[in-house]
Amino acid sequence: MKTKDLDLSHVLSSKPKGGVMYFLGQRALVIDARALGFLRKELINNLGLSVARNMLTRLGYAHGWLTADNLSSEYPELLEDPTCGPALHMLQGMVNAREFRANPIDDPVHNMTCIWEDSYEAEQHLIHIGISGEPVCWTLTGYVSGYISRMLGRETYCIEDKCRGKGDALCHIESRTREDWGNLIDDHLPFFKEETIDGVLKDVTARLRRSERRLSRFKRLFNGDVHPAGIIASSEAMRQVLDIARRAAKVDSSVIISGESGVGKELIARFIHDESARAGRPFVAVNCGAVTETLLESEFFGHAKGSFTGADSDRTGLFEAANGGTILLDEIGEMPPGMQMKLLRVLQEKAVRRVGENRSRPVDAKVIAATNRDLD
Numbered sequence: 437m438k439t440k441d442l443d444l445s446h447v448l449s450s451k452p453k454g455g456v457m458y459f460l461g462q463r464a465l466v467i468d469a470r471a472l473g474f475l476r477k478e479l480i481n482n483l484g485l486s487v488a489r490n491m492l493t494r495l496g497y498a499h500g501w502l503t504a505d506n507l508s509s510e511y512p513e514l515l516e517d518p519t520c521g522p523a524l525h526m527l528q529g530m531v532n533a534r535e536f537r538a539n540p541i542d543d544p545v546h547n548m549t550c551i552w553e554d555s556y557e558a559e560q561h562l563i564h565i566g567i568s569g570e571p572v573c574w575t576l577t578g579y580v581s582g583y584i585s586r587m588l589g590r591e592t593y594c595i596e597d598k599c600r601g602k603g604d605a606l607c608h609i610e611s612r613t614r615e616d617w618g619n620l621i622d623d624h625l626p627f628f629k630e631e632t633i634d635g636v637l638k639d640v641t642a643r644l645r646r647s648e649r650r651l652s653r654f655k656r657l658f659n660g661d662v663h664p665a666g667i668i669a670s671s672e673a674m675r676q677v678l679d680i681a682r683r684a685a686k687v688d689s690s691v692i693i694s695g696e697s698g699v700g701k702e703l704i705a706r707f708i709h710d711e712s713a714r715a716g717r718p719f720v721a722v723n724c725g726a727v728t729e730t731l732l733e734s735e736f737f738g739h740a741k742g743s744f745t746g747a748d749s750d751r752t753g754l755f756e757a758a759n760g761g762t763i764l765l766d767e768i769g770e771m772p773p774g775m776q777m778k779l780l781r782v783l784q785e786k787a788v789r790r791v792g793e794n795r796s797r798p799v800d801a802k803v804i805a806a807t808n809r810d811l812d
Contacts, residue, residue, distance in 0.1 A: 437511060439520045447527055459528070460506050470718075473560025480565060486627075489574045493627045496578025503579075504586035516541055521583045522550060531555045531576055531607075532749060538611075545616065546588060552576070552607035554749055558600040562735075563718065563757045567726040572601035574627070577609060581628065584611055593621055593628070603728060605746055667703055677704070685711035690783060690803040692768075694810075701806040702766060709762040714802060717761035720754050725770035732775050734791050737782075743792020755788045758801040769809035 437446065448464070450457035457464055479488035503524060507515040514520045518541055522533035531552045538548035552573070561572040571577075573596050580594035591614040598608035614621065667678065684691045685708045693701045702721060709719045727735050734744075738753030755763060765771070771779070782788055783803060787796035 437514065439514060439517045439523050442514075442520070442523050442527065444527060447524070460503070460524075461510055462502075462506055469556045469560055470563075472556070473564045476557075476560060477564040490627045490629075492574040493578040494630070496575035496580075497582035497585075497628060498578075499575075500579035500582030500584075501586045502582075504583045508586070515587055518548065518587075521580065521587070525576070525579065529556070530579070531557075531573075534748070541587065546584070546590070546592060546611070546613050547616070548584070548594075548611040550609050552609065553746075554751065555600060555607050558607060559752075561601040562722075563720050563754070566721050567723055568599075568602045570602055571596035571599035571607070573599055573607055573609075578628070580609065580611055588613070590614075593617060593624065595621070595624055603726065603731070605731070667700065667707060678707070681708050682711050684708055688802055690805070693804065693806045695806075695808065697808050701808075702764065705762070705764045705804045705806060708804060709802070712762070712802065714761050718758050719762050719764070720758040720801075721764040721766060722754055723766045725767040729772055729775075732771070733778065736775075736779070737788045738790040740790050740792035743790075747792065750790070753788060753790065755782065755799050755801055756797065759799050760801070762802045762804060765803065765805045767807060768805040769807040 447460050448457065457466070476488065476492065479491060483491075500521075504515060504521075507520070518538040519536060522536050525531055526533055532554045533550050533552055535551045536548070537550070539546055555573050555576060557573045557576055561568060565572075577594040577596050581592060584592040584594070592611060593614065594609050594611040595617075596607060596609050598604040598606060600607055612621075667674075681704055691705075691708060693704050695701050705721070706719060709715060722735070724732070734747075734751070734753070736753050736755055738751050738756060739747050741747060741749050765779075782799070785796065786800065787798050789796045
């Protein structure tokens, strides 16, 4: 078998009525990408960004290593073809790989670069966490690192330098051996090591215990005025704010929250979502000021394949991702006037039109806007 002949009919098999399915002869599962996004959110919120990245990177590394190890025994000719790795990545539904370049497997110097589109990881990070300050395709780069390390029999690492999760148009990766990376890999290595989890978890445990003691003192101090969402409402003014928020949660009208930076506008928005009938459905937060103006419409409404350069496939926007739940438009005062008009049309028609399409798609999302500006 050759890589160019690979398709799902060759690698995926299952019983007609389900129960067990196999990918390359190994048992596989179909998991909703949104569930993995929720897991990422829980890991980040409960264990912190470093531990979450460490765990997801190591998960991806193990997946990639095991995939290559399985190929070595079942399809050794495929493992010797560098293009097989990205082909399997696509067949697993994780990402679309293009402009793949790599040295031959017997070249003493390994260097591989690739552009990724439709990364499920960047998509889910944007939905559940929002725009990041650094690349977020941790599981995917871990997969490539593990796969190539097993393929070459040498310690190899894949690093992402551009990522849709941090506002770039596409994701871009590069893979080299440990020796070829030199000192450039040092900041990334801890996320591949088990010791990182052990050390950080011990620190997290200690900090959690300290936080529990502080929270206990706060509860005694404020006499039960600590809301489960983490909002302290000891003053009459704050109690009135929460009362208004509860009432806003009971109706499907759009809500705007104003206040200075750092006063907890997103906390109030999440409180409204949690108190509403939409609780348990998606809560999508996006910082309007962090998304470049050229990408705003595509990020919010999605785009159709071929609608602009680089749009090689259809993509769901954030409004569709929030369907049934709530979308928070933070720093809405930073949104350009032209985009504000398109947003107004969405609010009026309860439908979005993807860039490059001529038909509208219905959406049902409660819109909460937040700003530190005087919009009057």
